[in-house]
Amino acid sequence: MTPDTKANFSHGLFSDLDFSSGAVAAVSGGSDSTALLLLLKDHFDRTASGARLLAVTIDHGLRPDSAIEAQQVANFCAERGIAHRILAWHGDKPATGLPAAAREARYRLLAEAAGAQDIKLILTGHTADDQAETVLMRQARDDDGRGLAGMAPATLHDWRTWIVRPLLGTRRAALREMLQARDIGWIEDPTNIDIRFERPRVRAKLAQGEGERRIAEALARSQQAAFARQDIGRRAAMLIDAFADRPSPGLIRLNRDFAGHEDGEATIYALRILLAAVGGMSFLADEARCAALLSRLRSGSLCATLSRTVVDARRTGIFLRRENRNLPAPTPPVDNLLWDNRCRITFKDGPGDLVIAPLGSAAARQAPLSEDIPQSLSRAALAAEPSLWSGGVSLGFAGSNAGLLPVSAVPAVAPFARFLPSFDIEPAAATAALMGAPPLPAPPFHGHDGGRGWAKA
């Protein structure tokens, strides 16, 4: 896609989005999100769909002016008849990894604001300039190439709310030109030019000579990388569908032919995803280690641990299960808890003595299990599954009678449980089906059924 550099946005930035549940616009008050809000308001007025538009500003509380700036956005919205909410990020601010923690909190709060009004769509003002910066920053790191795809056009948050970036093909200069033509100002965040941070440094460099060429190259590279990532994801999804099953709770079995499949690249990718999913890891298992493991799997039996997953290869199959170490400590159930990154807990109400903890080997020994697979394997896998406990008694575990209790536990697809970039929809859908996780929600786009994941949803 050629980035739009003209201040003419009549080409329908939003026409393929499904606004039936309404939209949350994430507005910091900077130029890009202010432009996003105005363009969205124009679109809603023009289409007269009656869909709800809610602008939300997160006050991170990290700069002295943040509350005043949030109020400025509130005033701007009030003048235009746009509903607006300010949500503050309370709680501990970590000394290291602050930008990542702020991002997590921002999306959590945005999703809460959307969820409170049953809105399924959040829009952000990320632009083509942001995309180029992201790609250049990732390129500077030793990445496996997936990151070079940059930001996805849509990301599923917590398996239920879509975050869509409709301005990813639009240049910041064009948005600012549009704002200036309408005599609208914006807030300049001093952090954006603070060269102690990596992004402002990259941005400053891109403003110099050769910057435009480097932006164009980075955007072209991200398109190619996105295509490659979707393609390998599609192939990995086919392998997961064809070779993997779940013979008992917490236990994944791969047909032995998986290791020798001719599409070696997709086989490694599928294994990286499955190990992360079984082990409850947010990141895919290491590529080089998975490649080495696969070559060992081709030559016989083994038992190894990678990505918190025990890989037990026997004549009858390659079995994957969560290792029994470093499981979460017993914790009282809270709503929307992501337990061990593998299981989403929903909690309505219940007696105060309830805790979620692994089932453990003693209780696993009592459970009736299928005879088809070695009992030692199914029991070890079951022991690492979550259970609801009351006064030392196990009341049930995911997939059994938990549905009768005030707490429900459904499997989550670990590497994609919090953030699922649309590039990875197909392997995420295949892994969800394998693990018994809920299907993906409906896509945010009309008429885009490009991936099997969208179709399944």
Ligand SMILES: Nc1ncnc2c1ncn2[C@@H]1O[C@H](COP(=O)(O)OP(=O)(O)OP(=O)(O)O)[C@@H](O)[C@H]1O
């Ligand atoms: N405090 C915030 N409140 C609401 N949304 C935010 C906030 N900060 C960022 N966002 C959303 O994330 C997008 C990208 O964030 P980024 O930090 O790159 O932008 P910014 O410099 O704060 O402002 P802008 O993108 O509006 O120029 C924003 O366009 C906006 O949609």
